[in-house]
Amino acid sequence: MTNASTPLQVAKFGGTSVADFTALSQCASIIVSDPTTRVVVVSAAAGVTNRLVELTQADLPNNERQRLLKEIAAIEYAIVDQLSGSEIRAAVDALLTQMANLVDRISHCTGDQLAPLADSLLSIGERCSSLLLTQVLKQLGVDAVNFDVTRVMRTDGHHGKATPDCASLTLNALEQLLPLTENQVVVTQGFIGADDEGNVTTLGRGGSDFSAALLAEALGASALAIWTDVNGIYSCDPRVVVDAKPIAELSFSEAAEMATFGSKILHPATILPAQRSQTPVFVGCTRAPEQGGTWIRNHCESRPKFRALSLRRGQTLLTAHSLNMLHSQGFLAELFAILARHRISVDLITTSEVSVALTLDQTGSDSSGRSLITEALLEELAPLCRVEVERDLSLLAVIGNHIAHTSGIGIRVLDAIGDSNIRMFCQGASAHNLCFLVASSEVEAITNRLHARLLN
Numbered sequence: 001m002t003n004a005s006t007p008l009q010v011a012k013f014g015g016t017s018v019a020d021f022t023a024l025s026q027c028a029s030i031i032v033s034d035p036t037t038r039v040v041v042v043s044a045a046a047g048v049t050n051r052l053v054e055l056t057q058a059d060l061p062n063n064e065r066q067r068l069l070k071e072i073a074a075i076e077y078a079i080v081d082q083l084s085g086s087e088i089r090a091a092v093d094a095l096l097t098q099m100a101n102l103v104d105r106i107s108h109c110t111g112d113q114l115a116p117l118a119d120s121l122l123s124i125g126e127r128c129s130s131l132l133l134t135q136v137l138k139q140l141g142v143d144a145v146n147f148d149v150t151r152v153m154r155t156d157g158h159h160g161k162a163t164p165d166c167a168s169l170t171l172n173a174l175e176q177l178l179p180l181t182e183n184q185v186v187v188t189q190g191f192i193g194a195d196d197e198g199n200v201t202t203l204g205r206g207g208s209d210f211s212a213a214l215l216a217e218a219l220g221a222s223a224l225a226i227w228t229d230v231n232g233i234y235s236c237d238p239r240v241v242v243d244a245k246p247i248a249e250l251s252f253s254e255a256a257e258m259a260t261f262g263s264k265i266l267h268p269a270t271i272l273p274a275q276r277s278q279t280p281v282f283v284g285c286t287r288a289p290e291q292g293g294t295w296i297r298n299h300c301e302s303r304p305k306f307r308a309l310s311l312r313r314g315q316t317l318l319t320a321h322s323l324n325m326l327h328s329q330g331f332l333a334e335l336f337a338i339l340a341r342h343r344i345s346v347d348l349i350t351t352s353e354v355s356v357a358l359t360l361d362q363t364g365s366d367s368s369g370r371s372l373i374t375e376a377l378l379e380e381l382a383p384l385c386r387v388e389v390e391r392d393l394s395l396l397a398v399i400g401n402h403i404a405h406t407s408g409i410g411i412r413v414l415d416a417i418g419d420s421n422i423r424m425f426c427q428g429a430s431a432h433n434l435c436f437l438v439a440s441s442e443v444e445a446i447t448n449r450l451h452a453r454l455l456n
């Protein structure tokens with residue numbers, strides 16, 4: 001643990017915050033404005049990880065491959081061109097050469113070799129950003145050092161969605177990273193780690209928030225700041241509800257519910273380490289830090305009945321039908337064991353006498369972007385039950401406090417849903433949310449009606 005008299009803040013900057021030279025300069029001025037910011041975690045520049053994900057496909061046509069490589073190089077060199085010194089250009093050259101070599105190896109590889117190469121390739125975006133931000137800071141006269149996070153972020157070997165080993169991370173971070181913070185600002189990468197053998201792993205899409213929260217916990221940080229493209233957490237995604245309101249203060253449990261139910265602003269796993277270590281989390285806008293943002297803490301003054309709406313698109317409803325389920329024991333255990341073998345965790349669940357409907361947890365979904373429902377899974381389920389899969393659904397969650405114990409909520413929610421068809425409705429497991437699945441084509445209209453009725 002750090003000494004309480006020398007507070008250390010971890011700041012994380014997301015993709016849009018490191019997208020170009022102007023954005024990086026804004027990150028630098030935020031870092032400089034608070035001398036307690038000693039550890040900085042960065043994501044890949046906006047659009048880079050999406051392109052790298054496309055490049056992980058072994059069968060991508062060569063012209064597509066070349067186009068994507070050029071687009072990534074253009075993003076990184078547009079920043080390098082604004083920096084002085086030949087060393088930074090040489091360092092970026094080396095990373096981009098490594099990227100091209102990995103893409104070439106991926107195009108010739110099959111089976112099990114693909115996943116480790118894909119993670120090494122995905123790591124290039126974050127590696128470029130940390131190099132570039134370090135240089136921007138140095139040019140401002142800040143003593144900054146680029147730190148390879150794979151030295152400390154130990155994970156299991158599950159490529160694409162690796163699980164961090166918090167005990168190893170803490171030991172490594174206290175030994176190798178913390179001492180550097182005494183005299184320098186340490187700039188490092190989110191999203192990536194390494195297994196016991198040193199192979200690069202990734203924590204799942206959007207995983208940089210999670211990396212930053214884990215590092216903050218490991219270092220005993222006084223606060224974690226998540227800098228992004230909005231000035232805090234709103235009562236709903238402002239891209240969906242234009243009159244969504246910023247929230248000044250949230251409790252850890254409210255923020256965790258929001259993140260879990262799809263508020264993209266925070267990776268779903270971010271709150272857990274912060275809550276465990278009681279590290280306050282600030283969310284603010286890199287472009288406009290003076291506007292303030294949202295503080296997430298253990299206790300907060302207000303505990304409104306309705307706090308926010310979260311929506312998660314791209315949901316898949318899997319319904320397993322089997323007459324063997326009727327009055328039998330162990331059917332669900334068998335079903336869940338198969339799902340567990342395929343590393344799928346179940347999100348929502350409802351049952352009838354002969355069927356069980358469930359949605360799959362896409363928390364920090366696999367970096368490859370592949371569907372969780374694979375042919376191998378369906379083959380294994382076939383002898384147990386008939387499976388029906390429905391796609392293009394969205395999950396809408398009402399997040400608040402003591403919702404389960406408040407009369408009259410159901411009617412208000414159903415009234416806002418109107419004539420639309422609901423594919424699943426869940427309430428009761430948590431006292432603080434109520435959620436339902438609807439067709440994706442209708443979710444925005446329903447969200448706006450619900451926001452107007454419950455949150456305006």
Ligand SMILES: Nc1ncnc2c1ncn2[C@@H]1O[C@H](COP(=O)(O)OP(=O)(O)O)[C@@H](O)[C@H]1O
Pocket residue numbers: 013014015016017043206227228229230232233234235236237238239262263264265266308
């Ligand atoms: N409740 C919410 N409040 C604020 N932003 C939200 C919310 N839900 C979703 N978002 C979206 O999250 C985006 C920021 O997340 P993300 O794009 O992952 O940022 P970054 O790249 O900085 O990590 C915002 O632009 C906003 O559209």
Ligand SMILES: N[C@@H](CC(=O)OP(=O)(O)O)C(=O)O
Pocket residue numbers: 013014015016043044049050125190191204205206207208209
């Ligand atoms: N670059 C990774 C990790 C990440 O967290 O990015 P962002 O902070 O921009 O959401 C991704 O796009 O998944």
